Amino acid sequence: MTAPLLQARHLVKRYGRGARSVVAVDGVDFTLHRGEILGIVGESGSGKSTLGRILLKLTAPTSGEVWLDGSRVDRLSERAFRPYRRTIQAVFQQPQAAFDPRWTVRRSIEEFHLLRGEPRSGAAATIEALAREVRLDPALLDRLPGQVSGGQLQRLSIARALAARPALLVLDEPTSALDVSIRAQIVRLLLALRDEERLTYVLISHDMEVIRAMATRVAVMRHGVWVEEGPAERVLGAPAHPYTKKLLAAADAGMDLIRPGRGR
Amino acid sequence: MSGLLIEDLRVTIGTAAGPVHALRGVDLAIPPGTFLGLVGESGSGKSLTASAVLGMLPEAATVDAGRVLLDGADILKASRRELRRIRGSQVAAIFQNPVATLNPLIRVGDQIAELIRIHRGAPRRRAAVEAVDLLAAMGIAEPRRRARQYPHQYSGGMAQRAALARALACSPRLLIADEPTTGLDATVQAEVLALIVDRVRAAGASVLLITHDLAAAAQVCERVAVMHDGAVVEQGPTAQVLTAPRDPYTRSLIDSYVLAVDGDTPVEAR
Numbered sequence: 001m002t003a004p005l006l007q008a009r010h011l012v013k014r015y016g017r018g019a020r021s022v023v024a025v026d027g028v029d030f031t032l033h034r035g036e037i038l039g040i041v042g043e044s045g046s047g048k049s050t051l052g053r054i055l056l057k058l059t060a061p062t063s064g065e066v067w068l069d070g071s072r073v074d075r076l077s078e079r080a081f082r083p084y085r086r087t088i089q090a091v092f093q094q095p096q097a098a099f100d101p102r103w104t105v106r107r108s109i110e111e112f113h114l115l116r117g118e119p120r121s122g123a124a125a126t127i128e129a130l131a132r133e134v135r136l137d138p139a140l141l142d143r144l145p146g147q148v149s150g151g152q153l154q155r156l157s158i159a160r161a162l163a164a165r166p167a168l169l170v171l172d173e174p175t176s177a178l179d180v181s182i183r184a185q186i187v188r189l190l191l192a193l194r195d196e197e198r199l200t201y202v203l204i205s206h207d208m209e210v211i212r213a214m215a216t217r218v219a220v221m222r223h224g225v226w227v228e229e230g231p232a233e234r235v236l237g238a239p240a241h242p243y244t245k246k247l248l249a250a251a252d253a254g255m256d257l258i259r260p261g262r263g264r
Numbered sequence: 265m266s267g268l269l270i271e272d273l274r275v276t277i278g279t280a281a282g283p284v285h286a287l288r289g290v291d292l293a294i295p296p297g298t299f300l301g302l303v304g305e306s307g308s309g310k311s312l313t314a315s316a317v318l319g320m321l322p323e324a325a326t327v328d329a330g331r332v333l334l335d336g337a338d339i340l341k342a343s344r345r346e347l348r349r350i351r352g353s354q355v356a357a358i359f360q361n362p363v364a365t366l367n368p369l370i371r372v373g374d375q376i377a378e379l380i381r382i383h384r385g386a387p388r389r390r391a392a393v394e395a396v397d398l399l400a401a402m403g404i405a406e407p408r409r410r411a412r413q414y415p416h417q418y419s420g421g422m423a424q425r426a427a428l429a430r431a432l433a434c435s436p437r438l439l440i441a442d443e444p445t446t447g448l449d450a451t452v453q454a455e456v457l458a459l460i461v462d463r464v465r466a467a468g469a470s471v472l473l474i475t476h477d478l479a480a481a482a483q484v485c486e487r488v489a490v491m492h493d494g495a496v497v498e499q500g501p502t503a504q505v506l507t508a509p510r511d512p513y514t515r516s517l518i519d520s521y522v523l524a525v526d527g528d529t530p531v532e533a534r
Contacts, residue, residue, distance in 0.1 A: 044449055179476065180517065181517070184523060206450065210523060255482070257502065257506045258482055258518055
């Protein structure tokens, strides 16, 4: 039995001290195996994005442990963590943030590629292969971020994350800024890439439809607490916690008319 | 004819790259007391259509053809003075970002009272009392204290309730709700939608609900119109449009909206 890819052990993130402190993440435990897609659902202020940032080592937890591929990483210095930056990559809601507006997207991805210690020779071919992997015409690589559409830029930010050949992607609201037709394309792409690249995802989203389509396991977060967690079919099909039921009811309202119209 | 009737509305927008035909012949009808959901993706022309109804087309826009009849009068022909009277008393609007819609420098209660004074000529004190009553009617707890607060002291959902109070203050016949729940949490979205339905029905007004959220339109609208590329490609009773779409674009919009069926059939990888 191989070690789990990712483990969170009683993670807590507290901002401020004493009576006025705010607990953003309040004792989260989970184990994620290769190939799983863990969907983390919650409303704003639930702590789901803070949890994502802790996993990415962008924010330090107040207490608790993060284990990546069998090693504890939360206490590592930035230098010591560097090898793990290859293993864990992120895609965020606003792809613009992942690119320097003055550089061609090729240069941004290349910079990333080189930072990973890859040789410069062959970089161009690798980057063009990455563009094809995310179903984009490599000709788009020579544009500035402002010259491609939001959906194209999100594909490019996925290509950029893949440039490091990661095992795990933290996807924080990857489709929330996109139109529904583009959302469907990105969801299909992410599902296909998971199989092709043998990836594991932590998918943070408030969009129940995206969670439903992608997650193999679902966790529901509220006020920093993991109120319910389990196989996606069970949590979405037979939710146990009243809050999960409320979220699902809100997401399902109106869908009874829309689902039957599909594919006619 | 009463209600809203848009006939063959054609609008061009001048851009640095030349004119863009943003609305290419929009036809829409909202009978009095009914809800119409105008759905479509970004850039389809939904919000521009709303701007035309509010008499607030951008400077760069030119109306090439068409009429926008609100209770029989063409808004496109109204003078600035007439428009000021129409907005607020006949047609009012709420938008996606309620905190930005409200004036940040004026107490929430004063903003509502001001409208009541201007449009209905109510004395200052009575307008203030009515403003508090309106906030209470929108489900805002402690309305007297809340009326004295500024918009930034409100949460998103509460600010949308206040914006709705202001929009309905002068009993408009038509409420334009442009993405009113976008950006709110799912449970708050449900509450705000229910509130809009409840308050507007009580007032007997009609609603133009502009949204990219098909589910929201399905929930509250009797009729749905689908916009694509500056034109309405399909409109009709909600159940008919959503369960038996005729237009290929409507069908593709519904297909991409539903990513999974019953949670156990993920979209196939392509």
